[in-house]
Amino acid sequence: MGNTSESLKEVGQSLPRKESRYKVTGQTEYTHHVKLPGMLIGKIFRSTVAHGKILSIDTSQAKSYPGVFAVYTADDIKTIIPDPYYGPAFLDQPILAIGKVHFVGEPVAIVLAEDPHIAENAAQLIIAEYEELPAVYDEVEAMTSDVIVHNELKPSGTFPDLKHLHGKKDTNIALDYHLKRGNPQAIFDSADHVFEHTYHTQQVMHTPLEQMVSVADAQHDKITIYTASQSPSFVRLEIARLLGWRENQIRVKVPHLGGGFGAKLYIKLEALVVATSMLTKRPVKISLTMEEQFYTITKHPTTFKIKSAVSKEGKILARRCDVYWNGGAYADIGPRVTQKSGFTAAGPYDIDHVEIDSYALYTNRPPSGALRGFGIPQLVWAYESHTDEIARSLNIDPLEIRRKNILKEGRPQATGTLMKGAEIEKVLESVAEKIGWDKPFDKGTGIIRRGRGIAVAFKAAVAPTTSIAIVTINADGSCILSMSSVDMGQASDTSMAQIVAEVLGVKTAAVKVSNPDTDMTPYDMATLGSRSVYHMGKAVKLAAEDAKNRLEKMATDMQMTAPYHFRDVFIKHYGMQAGSIVGYGSFIPTYTSPDKKDGSTLNATPFWMAGATGVELSIDTETGHITIDRLINVVDCGNPINPEIVQTQISGAAIMQLGFSLTEKMNLDSGQVTNASFADYKIPGFNDIPLVMENEAVKAYQIDGPFGAKGVGESATFGVSPAIANAIEDAVGVRINELPMTPELIFMAMRKAQNKS
Amino acid sequence: MNQLIPIQFKLNGTVIQTEVQPHQNIIELLNKLHLKGARESCGQGLCGTCTVIVNGTAVSGCLEFAKSLDQTDVRTIEGMEVNGVLDPIQESFIETGAFQCGFCTPGFILMTEQLLDKIPNPTDEEIRHYLSGNLCRCATYPEILKAVHLAAKKRVAK
Numbered sequence A: 001m002g003n004t005s006e007s008l009k010e011v012g013q014s015l016p017r018k019e020s021r022y023k024v025t026g027q028t029e030y031t032h033h034v035k036l037p038g039m040l041i042g043k044i045f046r047s048t049v050a051h052g053k054i055l056s057i058d059t060s061q062a063k064s065y066p067g068v069f070a071v072y073t074a075d076d077i078k079t080i081i082p083d084p085y086y087g088p089a090f091l092d093q094p095i096l097a098i099g100k101v102h103f104v105g106e107p108v109a110i111v112l113a114e115d116p117h118i119a120e121n122a123a124q125l126i127i128a129e130y131e132e133l134p135a136v137y138d139e140v141e142a143m144t145s146d147v148i149v150h151n152e153l154k155p156s157g158t159f160p161d162l163k164h165l166h167g168k169k170d171t172n173i174a175l176d177y178h179l180k181r182g183n184p185q186a187i188f189d190s191a192d193h194v195f196e197h198t199y200h201t202q203q204v205m206h207t208p209l210e211q212m213v214s215v216a217d218a219q220h221d222k223i224t225i226y227t228a229s230q231s232p233s234f235v236r237l238e239i240a241r242l243l244g245w246r247e248n249q250i251r252v253k254v255p256h257l258g259g260g261f262g263a264k265l266y267i268k269l270e271a272l273v274v275a276t277s278m279l280t281k282r283p284v285k286i287s288l289t290m291e292e293q294f295y296t297i298t299k300h301p302t303t304f305k306i307k308s309a310v311s312k313e314g315k316i317l318a319r320r321c322d323v324y325w326n327g328g329a330y331a332d333i334g335p336r337v338t339q340k341s342g343f344t345a346a347g348p349y350d351i352d353h354v355e356i357d358s359y360a361l362y363t364n365r366p367p368s369g370a371l372r373g374f375g376i377p378q379l380v381w382a383y384e385s386h387t388d389e390i391a392r393s394l395n396i397d398p399l400e401i402r403r404k405n406i407l408k409e410g411r412p413q414a415t416g417t418l419m420k421g422a423e424i425e426k427v428l429e430s431v432a433e434k435i436g437w438d439k440p441f442d443k444g445t446g447i448i449r450r451g452r453g454i455a456v457a458f459k460a461a462v463a464p465t466t467s468i469a470i471v472t473i474n475a476d477g478s479c480i481l482s483m484s485s486v487d488m489g490q491a492s493d494t495s496m497a498q499i500v501a502e503v504l505g506v507k508t509a510a511v512k513v514s515n516p517d518t519d520m521t522p523y524d525m526a527t528l529g530s531r532s533v534y535h536m537g538k539a540v541k542l543a544a545e546d547a548k549n550r551l552e553k554m555a556t557d558m559q560m561t562a563p564y565h566f567r568d569v570f571i572k573h574y575g576m577q578a579g580s581i582v583g584y585g586s587f588i589p590t591y592t593s594p595d596k597k598d599g600s601t602l603n604a605t606p607f608w609m610a611g612a613t614g615v616e617l618s619i620d621t622e623t624g625h626i627t628i629d630r631l632i633n634v635v636d637c638g639n640p641i642n643p644e645i646v647q648t649q650i651s652g653a654a655i656m657q658l659g660f661s662l663t664e665k666m667n668l669d670s671g672q673v674t675n676a677s678f679a680d681y682k683i684p685g686f687n688d689i690p691l692v693m694e695n696e697a698v699k700a701y702q703i704d705g706p707f708g709a710k711g712v713g714e715s716a717t718f719g720v721s722p723a724i725a726n727a728i729e730d731a732v733g734v735r736i737n738e739l740p741m742t743p744e745l746i747f748m749a750m751r752k753a754q755n756k757s
Numbered sequence B: 001m002n003q004l005i006p007i008q009f010k011l012n013g014t015v016i017q018t019e020v021q022p023h024q025n026i027i028e029l030l031n032k033l034h035l036k037g038a039r040e041s042c043g044q045g046l047c048g049t050c051t052v053i054v055n056g057t058a059v060s061g062c063l064e065f066a067k068s069l070d071q072t073d074v075r076t077i078e079g080m081e082v083n084g085v086l087d088p089i090q091e092s093f094i095e096t097g098a099f100q101c102g103f104c105t106p107g108f109i110l111m112t113e114q115l116l117d118k119i120p121n122p123t124d125e126e127i128r129h130y131l132s133g134n135l136c137r138c139a140t141y142p143e144i145l146k147a148v149h150l151a152a153k154k155r156v157a158k
Helices: A020-024 A074-080 A116-123 A139-144 A160-165 A184-190 A232-243 A270-280 A334-342 A376-394 A398-405 A424-435 A492-504 A532-557 A566-574 A643-662 A720-732 A743-756 B026-032 B088-095 B105-118 B124-130 B141-157
Strands: A040-046 A052-058 A068-073 A107-113 A127-132 A173-181 A193-201 A213-218 A223-227 A250-253 A284-287 A302-310 A316-326 A353-361 A448-460 A467-474 A479-482 A511-514 A580-587 A608-620 A625-636 A692-697 B005-011 B014-020 B051-054 B057-060 B073-075
Touching: A020 B088, A020 B105, A040 A116, A040 A270, A052 A107, A068 A074, A068 A116, A068 A270, A074 A270, A107 A116, A107 A270, A139 A302, A139 A316, A139 A353, A160 A173, A173 A334, A184 A302, A184 A316, A184 A353, A193 A376, A213 A270, A223 A232, A223 A270, A232 A250, A232 A270, A270 A284, A302 A376, A316 A334, A316 A376, A334 A353, A334 A376, A376 A398, A376 A448, A376 A720, A398 A424, A398 A448, A424 A448, A424 A608, A424 A625, A424 A692, A448 A720, A467 A492, A467 A532, A479 A492, A479 A532, A492 A511, A492 A532, A532 A566, A532 A580, A608 A720, A625 A643, A625 A720, A625 A743, A643 A692, A643 A720, A643 B141, A720 A743, B014 B026, B051 B105, B057 B105, B088 B105, B088 B141, B105 B124, B105 B141, B124 B141
Parallel strands: A040 A284, A223 A250, A316 A353, A479 A511, A625 A692, B005 B073
Antiparallel strands: A040 A107, A052 A127, A068 A107, A173 A353, A193 A302, A213 A223, A213 A284, A302 A316, A448 A608, A467 A479, A467 A580, A608 A625, B005 B014, B051 B057, B051 B073
């Protein structure tokens, strides 16, 4: 202990996850397992229509079912929370439906009983009558539809750029972000070539294996919430706001999560368990089934119209992007996704004339939110498919056209912010080298045809967001890191402990990490968008340095000189093994909001992420079946805190995106999800993994990151879908412009092409 | 619904006498007995998160009635660690970093044991095939593949 060596000892080591032993022995405490004395279980009665006025809700049979404790509707909720609407961007979502339902699956009533089976049976006895209204499901239709999902828009006040939408009527547009740089129209009018394509993405769900689950224990003037949430600080803030209570009356405790991926952000079940616990004066737990998760939060379906003016040499001169985000019935964080991803919709290219219009739309689908990439994978799907289509039309090599246009260090990106510290070129070149782009490639001549494709992408990290950390040194020299970052499998506990250990000169294994408990752990915006390593990592480093400085000052005051054992400093100062040292660290990056007129900002983000993908695949031309032979993902995550965990993050993200690329799609029929189960909704299993996977974090250093690090959870999702589409066209000459790229779709495209020729 | 059925079975070597309701599944019973390793996730026997070993065979605990355990020998993840010493399979999962959130991990470890009991030194192909009934949404499959190979080696060494 007390080691002050310059070379890094803990950071940069591939240490196993701190909680490893708990995970392999099945002892991890998830919210899934929380049981409290007297606890009631809630089962939700859900809407069967996509858009309708509620005429009546008959709960009488459910109430008289033996063993039922209570049945509630919005009328009951309103007795304790008069205005029960929540949401991070818009206060649009009621705890239980009020007056109207806006999507199939919307919670309408809740049954509470000690026995979950009783609650479930009784919920089926509730009868609701609706006057069905016309519904809108498509994001482009929603722009001009007569069907209006919400009568009036209610921005939450959290985001200044939503203020102008307050009280707006007769629209489904929950945010319109406009960016204009240069004079694209003039360029389009005079360019050698103009290309225009439209791409679509489908609705998918995160499907964390630990389903969404929350427990509330409400008492007279305080409430404890146990919840599988990625945003404990937000839950506290929002519940306090709903109740008109102080934040210190709400305690939110979050253990490890059984997966999150963006599903467990903001308010999901927390408001409902709080309200029903207050009404029943009993602890209440709600655990969703896998099916119910599909009706809770999903990934935005999108339509992206992209148009480029290109010189005959392949230089992109101007680009216009129209992006429509299908936000479903409630905005959730959709408006943020629309704006933040809007910044980079034109891709990692140096284009002088850019126009971006990005719209968040309400429809009568299940709500959409964040899913591993915060909108970026939907954009990359379009702009990197488009890049290859341009290259093919101009007979330019796909790698060459990217090299010709790539955004170089120090050049302004579409918003005007200078690109700094993103190894975009390096990740692209590394993929090209690994795949052997300049070497001959056997494309086959028989039934099986082979192809390869590449894609490169970047992301502006969401800003501005705050992280606070506390590092305590105990009198025996042991230390505790208290933070509200949520470890949902990405190993934040381990990497943050490595940072503390490095600063204090102790072993990572000896650093205890306190999981989020808002009474004990300080504020953190949320665990999302690959923000933790950079933001919380910096706060943690500052807190550890603060603790170290205090300890050193105490030692100096006692005329002690290093090396010394921490404990001896305490004994000397306090006369016995007593006392504590508390170090504090707080971090918020600088940020400049985009200009209202042209969407520009000189400071769009604290850091850029970069990722590139290379794919080799085989297609059975008789069936359209694809085999991914090789999947290469290269990212820039700065200097990895834990290299092996970074590798796992890269391959995990890529495989998840592989599911969204090839098999996953929520099928809707009149707003009803017809495949809301693993029987019909296919997530990747062992047999779906490419035979060869290569991952790399390029040598990089994020200049202001903690020990040069930055986030990595999403980077390998970016390029997977378009790299596959590009490889499909390379193999069989057809272009797929919608996801997922199923064998049927490929086969039909091939037949269509044959019929044409 | 309130009917109670007495059952007796062996759970990780200890004889358990208890009563279950006719509709309760194995996972509900294990939770009542304070075991947390087998977890219900998809609820349809398709993800393997609820895997338990009954009379030497892996079953989906979310699909089987608890009363079916009467007079059986049940093994769960909690039975793998002996006197504080981890099984070589558990060690291998740690050493190769073969999990992220850990929710599916007990199911994968129990199925790996079943696999290695049948095929002590499996090929990649055999591992993929045998573990294809278990799902990991974090997609830690490449690491699990390594873990199984390492476990096979460790078992031979033992």
